[in-house]
Amino acid sequence: MYNRRYGAPDPGKTSTVSFCTPLGGTLVTMVNPIRDWNNRIDAWLVRHRGVEAMRQTNEEVLAKHRRWFGERAFSVVNGKYTLGCRLNAEGRNSEALELFQQVFIQRTERYRPDHRRTRQVRCALGATLCKLGRNEEARDVLEPLVADCARLKGDADQETQLNRLWLASALIDLGDEGAVYDQLARLFDVAKANGWWSPEGKQRAEEYWRAVTSDEPPK
Numbered sequence: 761m762y763n764r765r766y767g768a769p770d771p772g773k774t775s776t777v778s779f780c781t782p783l784g785g786t787l788v789t790m791v792n793p794i795r796d797w798n799n800r801i802d803a804w805l806v807r808h809r810g811v812e813a814m815r816q817t818n819e820e821v822l823a824k825h826r827r828w829f830g831e832r833a834f835s836v837v838n839g840k841y842t843l844g845c846r847l848n849a850e851g852r853n854s855e856a857l858e859l860f861q862q863v864f865i866q867r868t869e870r871y872r873p874d875h876r877r878t879r880q881v882r883c884a885l886g887a888t889l890c891k892l893g894r895n896e897e898a899r900d901v902l903e904p905l906v907a908d909c910a911r912l913k914g915d916a917d918q919e920t921q922l923n924r925l926w927l928a929s930a931l932i933d934l935g936d937e938g939a940v941y942d943q944l945a946r947l948f949d950v951a952k953a954n955g956w957w958s959p960e961g962k963q964r965a966e967e968y969w970r971a972v973t974s975d976e977p978p979k
Contacts, residue, residue, distance in 0.1 A: 837863055837866045837867065837870070840859045840862055840863050841859070841860070841863045841880070841881055841884070843859055844856040844857075844859035844860045844863070844884060844888075845884070847859070848884075848887075848888060848891070853888050853891045853892050854892065856884075856888050857885070857888045857889065857892065860881055860884045860885045860888060861885065863881045864878065864881045864882065864885060867881055873908075874908045874911075874912060879905060879908065879909065879919070882901060882902075882905045883902075883905060883919075883922065883923055883926065885901050886898045886901040886902040886905060886923070886926050886927070886930070887926050889901060889930075890926060890929050890930050890933070893933070895930040895931075895933040895934050896930075896934065898926070898927075898929075898930040899927065899930045899931060899934065902923055902926055902927040902930060903927060905923050905927075906920060906923045906924050906927055909923055915946070915950070916950045916953065916954055918957040921947060921950055921951075921957060921961070922957070922961065924943050924946065924947055925943075925947060925961060925964055925965060925968075927943055928940050928943040928944055928947070928965075928968050929964075929968065931943065932968055932971055932972065937972045940968065940971075940972045941972055941973065944965060944968055944969050944972070945978075947965050948965065948969075948977065948978040949978075951965075952978065952979075965977070
């Protein structure tokens, strides 16, 4: 949702859950027609102004909110998350990771480790660690996150599946082919019953499958 008071996207109130993809965008689309229009506005601004310009705007707004409200303010915490996603989109993953680590601590204190906002930034942490090649740390973040999502949302939920895909990515780079196969097999089982949540998710899962087995991906 485009936050009218603070002038920045609020990741917790969009129709799209803003989990970071390799390009720093979004991958899992949650249906919420009431808020969808505001999310489209933000996407339009990114296309027409560019990621760098949007990141600069986020930085300016965040600096103002820090002065006005303090580091623990709700808008500051969410602003840091949004800025982290913008930085990831520019390939500035180390800077994004630092912000996500701060947001994780603050959201855990404000909510709880398995709250949806905290799960959101845990996914961003795991994905960014994968991009940085810190795969053992990514696995340590993502394994309990997948378990929490499965417990709270169900094993077939899109959020669970997205985090499972990121976990498979970390496990591939760690050379744990058996664990990768287990995660991917569950992904394909769910997709067979419910369909894929996005073309990108399907493509990545098929690429990972071919990396650990000579068999064709399940249909």
